[in-house]
Amino acid sequence: MQSPIVKKTVAISNPQGLHARPAELFARLALQFESDVEVIREGNRVDAKSILHVLTLGASQGTELTLQAHGVDAEDAIEALVRLVESDFATDETMSQESPS
Amino acid sequence: MKFVDFVSREAIRTTIDVDDKEQVIRAMASALLEAGRISEEQHEGIVEAILKREELGSTGIGRGVAVPHTKHPSVDELVGTVAVSENGVDFDSLDGEKVHLLFLLISPPDRPGDHLRALENISRQLRDDTFCKFLKQSRTPEDVWQLLEEADNNQFV
Numbered sequence: 001m002q003s004p005i006v007k008k009t010v011a012i013s014n015p016q017g018l019h020a021r022p023a024e025l026f027a028r029l030a031l032q033f034e035s036d037v038e039v040i041r042e043g044n045r046v047d048a049k050s051i052l053h054v055l056t057l058g059a060s061q062g063t064e065l066t067l068q069a070h071g072v073d074a075e076d077a078i079e080a081l082v083r084l085v086e087s088d089f090a091t092d093e094t095m096s097q098e099s100p101s
Numbered sequence: 102m103k104f105v106d107f108v109s110r111e112a113i114r115t116t117i118d119v120d121d122k123e124q125v126i127r128a129m130a131s132a133l134l135e136a137g138r139i140s141e142e143q144h145e146g147i148v149e150a151i152l153k154r155e156e157l158g159s160t161g162i163g164r165g166v167a168v169p170h171t172k173h174p175s176v177d178e179l180v181g182t183v184a185v186s187e188n189g190v191d192f193d194s195l196d197g198e199k200v201h202l203l204f205l206l207i208s209p210p211d212r213p214g215d216h217l218r219a220l221e222n223i224s225r226q227l228r229d230d231t232f233c234k235f236l237k238q239s240r241t242p243e244d245v246w247q248l249l250e251e252a253d254n255n256q257f258v
Contacts, residue, residue, distance in 0.1 A: 058221030
């Protein structure tokens with residue numbers, strides 16, 4: 001059986017954009033899957049498993065990103081990553097913590 | 102956003118001889134203080150905020166690079182500096198590698214776009230093997246500055 005390619009487009013809703021903390025959460029999650037996972041922004045493809053690569057996208061609020069996975073667990077990888085982005089990086093406490101009152 | 106737009110030339114350090122995260126962050130903040138980019142009164146608060154941010158998750162982004170940062174109301178534009186550590190610093194990076202290049206960033210709370218563009222620039226330039234290698238081999242602030250200027254002029258990507 002051939003390993004499938006799964007693709008889905010999501011938009012960044014975080015007002016701060018895809019900054020360091022979300023990029024870390026994203027890469028960390030992508031690393032849990034065996035499949036190769038790429039993030040594509042306007043033809044620019046990067047490795048979803050590298051924080052450095054994900055940060056090169058400079059994805060601000062509203063930016064649409066296409067996530068593409070290729071491998072045995074491609075479906076699960078895309079589902080999990082889309083959920084993370086759509087939840088606005090649910091565990092993202094960075095911004096409140098970063099702004100001292 | 103170019104490196105010269107946010108890196109304080111006078112605060113670049115290449116002779117930082119420390120072995121832990123807190124020490125290197127303190128040394129970089131002190132360099133910004135000495136360069137007159139942050140004030141004495143805000144110095145400790147800024148260090149604490151950066152360390153607190155590190156507790157959430159390491160800012161080691163891979164390839165021996167880290168971007169410790171915070172937002173802080175005492176700055177009205179993005180303030181940054183660079184440090185090179187020959188021996189490397191343990192930073193709990195996702196890829197497990199020691200950190201040799203650090204870009205410390207302090208941004209005004211109301212300017213998330215500038216912060217994001219600085220991160221984009223740093224990561225995009227460091228993806229280039231030659232630039233990354235040369236920067237790690239820099240032994241004087243002048244070498245670092247020259248490389249940053251060359252990168253700004255698109256000599257690496």
